[in-house]
Amino acid sequence: MKADPNEELTVSISFEKTLPVSEGRYEYRLSGVNIPSTPNSFTIRAVNVKNLYVSVKVLLLFWVTKGVEAKNGVAAISRGNVPAGTYDVAIYGDAAEGASKVTIQITASTRILTDKNGNYEYSYDTRSIPPGKFTVRVGGVTRTVTLYETKPSRPPQKLTSERIEAMTDEEAVQALNSIRVEKAAAILEKVSNGKAASILNLMERGKAAKILQLLTDSKAALIIEAMQKETAAQILQGLLEREFLNKTVKILCEISADKAATILVEAEIDPASKMLEEMIQTNVTISAGVVERAANMNLTKTAKIVENIQTVRAAKLIIEIAH
Known part of the structure; x- marks a missing residue:
């Protein structure tokens, strides 16, 4: 896509995941989440919950946890200027009373600069995103993309x-x-x-x-x-x-x-x-x-x-x- 020359654009990638509730709690783990270079932001939003906790594994050694209480069944945690890199993330908490499912939305965003002709290019590693639909927003343009599960290729069968x-x-x-x-x-x-x-x-x-x-x-x-x-x-x-x-x-x-x-x-x-x-x-x-x-x-x-x-x-x- 094309924009104005030397224009700064916000690029965001988001997806939703519906989680089952077990004994009043929900949990979801992501491995290898790619956080783009700064400036960036990382937001996790949970619906139908009492609270939301997010733990991030830092330097492959220890976990850093942040929690928040929900308002009207919705809780969100955001962080800006997260050091670029790949992280393991655990999302968990207590579901709302009587809830059988919880919906979480994860959004990662960054800013990019177009070249002198208004052109730009951006790529994102989707290996941490589960199969399904995810949304890409660039400036004022939104696209929904379907991500399919990668099936391991079969080794060639012996000809008999x-x-x-x-x-x-x-x-x-x-x-x-x-x-x-x-x-x-x-x-x-x-x-x-x-x-x-x-x-x-x-x-x-x-x-x-x-x-x-x-x-x-x-x-x-x-x-x-x-x-x-x-x-x-x-x-x-x-x-x-x-x-x-x-x-x-x-x-x-x-x-x-x-x-x-x-x-x-x-x-x-x-x-x-x-x-x-x-x-x-x-x-x-x-x-x-x-x-x-x-x-x-x-x-x-x-x-x-x-x-x-x-x-x-x-x-x-x-x-x-x-x-």
């Missing part, structure tokens, strides 16, 4: 397979992308196959391929089995691009023949030929079954895949199919 299972697929992808690929693979190793497939389906293909390569062969095969055919083909092609041909073939040999055939048909011809050629070398019987199913899905493309592989291995495959 259980937490991944409880997340949405999108949340899981974000969480796994934030950690090392080795750690992500270790977590997915323990995640259900369907969930892991859904997560890898949303993940960037290169990252998904890296994770798949680090999984055990059996786990990787189960995830590919549960995955959409287009995604499965793309991820396995990603493995090939990273020269993990053996891993790719092991997966294809472990999944169902129908799924492997679907992946061959969905893949591009060159990667599909490369996968099939290595499969024949590893297990020609499984390869023959996969090719037969692939031919039933897309004969033209399957023929192109077979034509593209090494002649000797193609011959082994044809002989196996003929049997």
Whole structure:
């Protein structure tokens, strides 16, 4: 806010607190009350009381107490030019006859000087003020501010397979992308196959391929089995691009023949030929079954895949199919 140049303004901060009455008495303690630099004033007002006592801890050694009797149920204690600093304060006394609650109002004020442009800045440590509404007055301007309780921040939770299972697929992808690929693979190793497939389906293909390569062969095969055919083909092609041909073939040999055939048909011809050629070398019987199913899905493309592989291995495959 802005005022006149070199103007002296009074700044006050006040808040109220309602206290319960117990056995005819009330009490309230404040720790770390910040008293601004002089000139200043500090006022405590209590309503619905017989008397008011205020004790202030001085120099961390002893308490100084001041008391006053109430008039018509209202008591107030004020002090001016209190040495600036942080104090512990105890407020207590006897409540009015029959009262179940007492209201106290605490006000701290000081004076500030604006600069040559009429600007000013003022800050106050609110740690001693309880959560709720408090009033700030600067010159003729009044503002009500709500102070919320500060909740301690939770320490980051360890990322586990259980937490991944409880997340949405999108949340899981974000969480796994934030950690090392080795750690992500270790977590997915323990995640259900369907969930892991859904997560890898949303993940960037290169990252998904890296994770798949680090999984055990059996786990990787189960995830590919549960995955959409287009995604499965793309991820396995990603493995090939990273020269993990053996891993790719092991997966294809472990999944169902129908799924492997679907992946061959969905893949591009060159990667599909490369996968099939290595499969024949590893297990020609499984390869023959996969090719037969692939031919039933897309004969033209399957023929192109077979034509593209090494002649000797193609011959082994044809002989196996003929049997």
